[in-house]
Amino acid sequence: MITTIYSGLTLAAIYAIVAVGFNIVFIATGTINFAQAQYAMLGTLAAWLGLQLFHLNLLLVIPIGFIFGAVIGLIEERAAIRLLPGHSVHGELVTTVGFSILIEGLAIALFGTNPEPVPSPVTSNQAISLLGGRVYPYQLLLIATAVAIVLGAELFSRRTLLGLASLATAEDKVAAIVRGINVRRLQIGAFMLAGGLLIAAGPFIAPVTYATSTIGDTLNIKAFVAMSIGGFGSPKGALVGGVAAGLLEAFVGRYLSSNFENLALLLLLLVVLILRPYGLFGERVERAV
Amino acid sequence: MREGSRTFRALLSHRRPPAVLAPLALAAFLLVLPPLADGGLALPTLGTGPSLVHEVEIIALYSMVVVGLNLTYGYAGELALGQAAIFAGGAYATGILAMATIYHHPVLDLAITLPVSALVAALVGFISGAPGLRVAGWALAYISFFLVLLIPDMASAFPAATGGLIGLTPIPNPSFLGIQLDSNGVYWAMIGCAIVVFAVFRNLIRSRHGEALQVLRQSPIMASSLGISVYRLKLMAYVIGAIPAGIAGGLYCYLNNFLSPGLFDIYTAIGFIAASVLGGSRTIYGGIVGVVILQEIGPLHTSSFTQYALPVYGALLVTFGVVLTGGLTGSLGTAIDLFRRRFLRDKQPSLEPQEFSGDVGHFEGAELVVTGVSKSFGGNQALSDVSLTATPGKVTAIIGPNGSGKTSLLNIVSGFYRPDKGTVRLGDQDLTLKAPSKVALAGVARTFQTPSIPAGLTCLQVVSSARYARDTSGLMAAILRLPSYRRKVRRDIEEGERLLGVVGLSHLAKAQATTLPLGTRRLLEVARALVARPAAILLDEPASGLSMDEVRRLSRLICQIAAAGATVVVIEHNFQMMLEVADVINVLREGRLIATGSPTEIRSNPVVIESYLGEETEEDT
Numbered sequence: 001m002i003t004t005i006y007s008g009l010t011l012a013a014i015y016a017i018v019a020v021g022f023n024i025v026f027i028a029t030g031t032i033n034f035a036q037a038q039y040a041m042l043g044t045l046a047a048w049l050g051l052q053l054f055h056l057n058l059l060l061v062i063p064i065g066f067i068f069g070a071v072i073g074l075i076e077e078r079a080a081i082r083l084l085p086g087h088s089v090h091g092e093l094v095t096t097v098g099f100s101i102l103i104e105g106l107a108i109a110l111f112g113t114n115p116e117p118v119p120s121p122v123t124s125n126q127a128i129s130l131l132g133g134r135v136y137p138y139q140l141l142l143i144a145t146a147v148a149i150v151l152g153a154e155l156f157s158r159r160t161l162l163g164l165a166s167l168a169t170a171e172d173k174v175a176a177i178v179r180g181i182n183v184r185r186l187q188i189g190a191f192m193l194a195g196g197l198l199i200a201a202g203p204f205i206a207p208v209t210y211a212t213s214t215i216g217d218t219l220n221i222k223a224f225v226a227m228s229i230g231g232f233g234s235p236k237g238a239l240v241g242g243v244a245a246g247l248l249e250a251f252v253g254r255y256l257s258s259n260f261e262n263l264a265l266l267l268l269l270l271v272v273l274i275l276r277p278y279g280l281f282g283e284r285v286e287r288a289v
Numbered sequence: 290m291r292e293g294s295r296t297f298r299a300l301l302s303h304r305r306p307p308a309v310l311a312p313l314a315l316a317a318f319l320l321v322l323p324p325l326a327d328g329g330l331a332l333p334t335l336g337t338g339p340s341l342v343h344e345v346e347i348i349a350l351y352s353m354v355v356v357g358l359n360l361t362y363g364y365a366g367e368l369a370l371g372q373a374a375i376f377a378g379g380a381y382a383t384g385i386l387a388m389a390t391i392y393h394h395p396v397l398d399l400a401i402t403l404p405v406s407a408l409v410a411a412l413v414g415f416i417s418g419a420p421g422l423r424v425a426g427w428a429l430a431y432i433s434f435f436l437v438l439l440i441p442d443m444a445s446a447f448p449a450a451t452g453g454l455i456g457l458t459p460i461p462n463p464s465f466l467g468i469q470l471d472s473n474g475v476y477w478a479m480i481g482c483a484i485v486v487f488a489v490f491r492n493l494i495r496s497r498h499g500e501a502l503q504v505l506r507q508s509p510i511m512a513s514s515l516g517i518s519v520y521r522l523k524l525m526a527y528v529i530g531a532i533p534a535g536i537a538g539g540l541y542c543y544l545n546n547f548l549s550p551g552l553f554d555i556y557t558a559i560g561f562i563a564a565s566v567l568g569g570s571r572t573i574y575g576g577i578v579g580v581v582i583l584q585e586i587g588p589l590h591t592s593s594f595t596q597y598a599l600p601v602y603g604a605l606l607v608t609f610g611v612v613l614t615g616g617l618t619g620s621l622g623t624a625i626d627l628f629r630r631r632f633l634r635d636k637q638p639s640l641e642p643q644e645f646s647g648d649v650g651h652f653e654g655a656e657l658v659v660t661g662v663s664k665s666f667g668g669n670q671a672l673s674d675v676s677l678t679a680t681p682g683k684v685t686a687i688i689g690p691n692g693s694g695k696t697s698l699l700n701i702v703s704g705f706y707r708p709d710k711g712t713v714r715l716g717d718q719d720l721t722l723k724a725p726s727k728v729a730l731a732g733v734a735r736t737f738q739t740p741s742i743p744a745g746l747t748c749l750q751v752v753s754s755a756r757y758a759r760d761t762s763g764l765m766a767a768i769l770r771l772p773s774y775r776r777k778v779r780r781d782i783e784e785g786e787r788l789l790g791v792v793g794l795s796h797l798a799k800a801q802a803t804t805l806p807l808g809t810r811r812l813l814e815v816a817r818a819l820v821a822r823p824a825a826i827l828l829d830e831p832a833s834g835l836s837m838d839e840v841r842r843l844s845r846l847i848c849q850i851a852a853a854g855a856t857v858v859v860i861e862h863n864f865q866m867m868l869e870v871a872d873v874i875n876v877l878r879e880g881r882l883i884a885t886g887s888p889t890e891i892r893s894n895p896v897v898i899e900s901y902l903g904e905e906t907e908e909d910t
Contacts, residue, residue, distance in 0.1 A: 032427045094368065094562070098603045098608075109600065221435050257446065260442070266436075266439065269432065
């Protein structure tokens with residue numbers, strides 16, 4: 001029971017981290033980046049390359065991963081968003097879906113589809129007993145990382161000028177431009193930050209998921225479920241939604257059947273959309289004419 | 290030689306050959322293909338793969354999936370990423386039925402399996418679409434994508450019926466109306482279904498429903514102001530778009546007489562999207578082109594993962610999403626149009642309006658009463674306690690400087706904003722919390738500050754699109770082109786042409802509406818608002834962008850509309866024009882109503898002069 005909660009929270013941490021990536025881009029641009037979860041996938045591959053293959057120091061792998069992610073984010077913003085004529089939601093959907101598949105396809109072509117184990121960033125690899133359940137130290141580290149990222153994103157968006165500028169842009173792009181906010185730079189920055197963050201988080205995620213080139217699509221959908229529950233544009237919502245999704249998945253998998261994990265999550269998503277289409281912490285924006 | 294140049298001219302001339310000819314010829318050829326192939330006729334084989342007949346079967350099935358996708362994505366504007374899941378649903382419905390009745394004689398009939406597969410598809414479409422379409426944009430894409438992930442789960446959860454991850458085999462060939470089908474029979478069934486599906490979708494897309502979808506895709510706001518329920522229309526398109534995927538799935542069982550979850554993975558799903566985008570999502574037959582091309586470069590049909598198919602799909606989607614948004618066929622059409630304009634010098638009619646002619650007809654006006662309306666956006670009080678009345682047969686003006694709340698008031702009346710306090714009534718109907726489409730159906734028509742004109746429609750179609758929601762026609766009537774449907778279309782044309790005449794645009798009836806200059810677009814919007822015979826008509830800055838001469842004619846038209854019985858509300862900056870046209874003028878400042886009265890009263894009202902007219906009249910002199 002407690003062990004199931006731990007594994008649920010571990011899943012929750014992964015979903016929340018990816019959902020924060022979604023949120024960073026959403027807050028600054030009003031777009032959902034369909035390719036966002038592929039950065040987390042790349043993060044696990046990068047962790048394997050850095051820690052397992054080249055035996056680099058963790059403190060080196062994280063910043064290199066961040067830069068790597070930021071560069072890919074820059075490329076995506078340029079190729080899939082900036083060039084788009086008219087900036088319709090559906091244009092962005094197609095190009096970001098395309099970018100997602102492109103990343104995944106290249107990753108599979110380069111690394112194959114076999115999951116590769118990645119060493120834990122903490123030295124002790126023994127499961128410990130905690131409050132009557134068993135948990136690995138790297139799980140606890142991952143959960144702590146997720147909480148830190150969510151708190152950081154929340155503080156950043158509410159307390160800093162840059163964060164407030166992002167919120168303003170998401171609400172009304174034209175008004176933000178009029179107010180002198182450089183919307184274009186903000187948009188590029190958001191894609192780079194989100195990309196960098198997710199790849200930098202790779203060493204924490206990879207011990208759980210392994211380095212796997214095909215996890216992007218699953219992560220994509222589950223992080224979207226987390227964000228829908230919590231509300232678009234709310235980092236703390238991402239955490240709450242992630243916990244709901246992670247626990248549901250862990251408990252259904254443990255007590256029902258792993259065949260029904262995805263179905264349960266889909267039903268949860270449908271119920272949320274019916275009852276609270278804008279999530280727990282999301283706001284309904286009135287349409288301007 | 291002469292023959293050749295005639296074909297060439299026919300291709301480029303105004304009257305293109307009927308668009309159904311090429312598909313019909315293709316269909317006829319495909320139907321006689323198996324005997325030809327059996328006769329040992331030397332046929333080119335595509336690649337090294339299976340026989341040509343087999344290839345054609347795959348293309349027919351996938352094209353059916355893609356034409357459905359085109360309806361939801363290209364026309365309704367919702368990207369259904371999981372069309373593959375619906376395809377799988379249809380396949381498993383038939384497959385499970387077929388295996389369950391395998392020892393039963395006679396074997397399962399297509400007359401049973403096809404409707405069952407179609408029904409399953411429609412159900413899956415409805416269950417995923419009804420919640421997914423509540424939030425615009427991403428939710429539907431994700432939900433339908435999610436469905437694809439569920440396929441292996443569901444197969445392993447119910448192994449007795451589905452054969453688990455191993456799958457179902459051998460699925461016996463079906464009968465059709467009691468006649469056992471051999472492999473040629475199955476081929477004919479597939480081609481026959483594809484022909485029917487394409488015919489149905491052609492008729493549906495080229496109908497009032499298709500036009501309404503184009504309006505909706507361009508601007509849901511505009512669509513709802515025409516009385517169209519955005520949600521219902523999108524859901525309808527999504528469910529209908531799912532049906533051919535289900536039928537194709539049902540037939541897919543007989544392709545290799547084998548089904549397994551591995552046939553329907555995320556890469557198949559992406560393959561369908563790529564085919565749609567490649568061929569042109571806003572086309573009917575483009576899907577065939579897309580599927581044929583992908584069959585060549587990315588082996589869509591094996592569906593098992595191949596190393597370079599994915600990056601190719603990804604690159605295709607990014608490229609076509611960014612550059613060739615019309616897809617191959619759409620871009621070809623644009624190129625032909627450009628060529629025609631450039632070299633054949635089509636006579637372009639003047640884009641300016643001519644003399645206004647004809648009678649606006651009669652309107653059953655109703656009194657529009659706004660009582661105590663307040664609205665704030667965050668800390669910004671846009672309107673506080675505004676009350677005003679607009680009477681039938683009169684022109685009621687609302688003037689005020691920028692930011693005084695004029696357009697917010699209009700948006701509250703037409704249902705786009707909900708007032709914090711206060712009520713809006715039209716005659717004896719309460720409009721206060723009604724959705725925009727309900728307000729429109731109650732008899733309120735409006736124009737927009739920035740004219741909202743959908744691409745791809747002629748001026749006549751734009752005007753008559755306002756009749757779609759008020760004078761409805763059923764789907765089946767449209768698909769079968771029943772007399773009742775034809776009558777509606779005739780009325781659309783009559784009414785549309787009449788009102789185009791009223792605003793002086795008769796000569797542009799067949800011109801693409803998006804090519805018009807701003808002033809002419811405004812007049813087109815007025816015609817569109819009038820065609821619905823509204824009780825009240827709201828005009829948001831109709832004179833801006835118009836020439837002096839056009840303003841004079843517009844003023845006369847506004848008076849005519851009021852004289853014909855309608856309640857006319859005009860928001861304007863052009864004070865001079867309002868003095869001439871309006872019966873009652875309401876002056877807003879900072880969200881408050883500061884004066885109401887006749888033009889003479891307003892002209893001499895000291896508060897108005899001080900706060901609003903002071904600057905304006907200085908500029909005028």
